[in-house]
Amino acid sequence: MTTIRPATRADVPQILAFVRELAEFEREPDAVVATEAMLEHALFGEGSAEAVMAEAGGKPVGFALFFHNFSTWTGRKGLYLEDLYVTPDARGQGVGTALLAHLAGVALDRDCARFEWAVLDWNKAAIDVYRKIGAVGMDEWRIQRVSGEALERLAGRKA
Structure with a gap:
């Protein structure tokens, strides 16, 4: 049986390990620059994000990290799931569905x-x-992203 619980500070190292495993799965193994300190600050300092842990038999088998966004059309906040990860050995057992x-x-x-x-x-x-x-x-929508030097140029902070 899967148990879902709010993440605690003690979970930060496991969350970062899961983030790295997710990056590997998504074919971007070198893209993770987050540190434990950064995640701890985001989750428990500034509170810009939240996370829940999935456990089976007392062992962590997945996590979900999320935050609020806002819809001007509905005039209400929404919930945005940034990352959901389930360990390979726990896939197909309903863990991802339980997190969702x-x-x-x-x-x-x-x-x-x-x-x-x-x-x-x-x-x-x-x-x-x-x-x-x-x-x-939402196939008609395309995600757009500006990061790194392009972000700095757009903000007028780099030539």
Whole structure:
């Protein structure tokens, strides 16, 4: 049976390990620059993000990290899932669905209008799970990102 609980400071090293495993899975093993200190600050300092842990048999088998966004169309906040990860040996056992169901409950408890996330287009297993639970792909929307030097240039802080 899977247990979902709020993350604590003691979970930060495990969360970072899961983030690194997720980056490996998403074919970006060298992209993680986050540190334990950065995650601890975001989760328990400034509170810009939250996380929950999934456990089976008292052992961590996954996590979800999320934060609030806002919809001007609904006039209400939403819940945005940044990362969801389940260890390879726990996949196919309902852990990911349990994490999603937990966060759906959080969204309802907090009067959120939406619960949203992004998925890589090649991750068919995840997309299949999302369709089964009723998630709708927003295929007409394209995520845009500015980071690094491009962000600095856009802000006028680098030539």
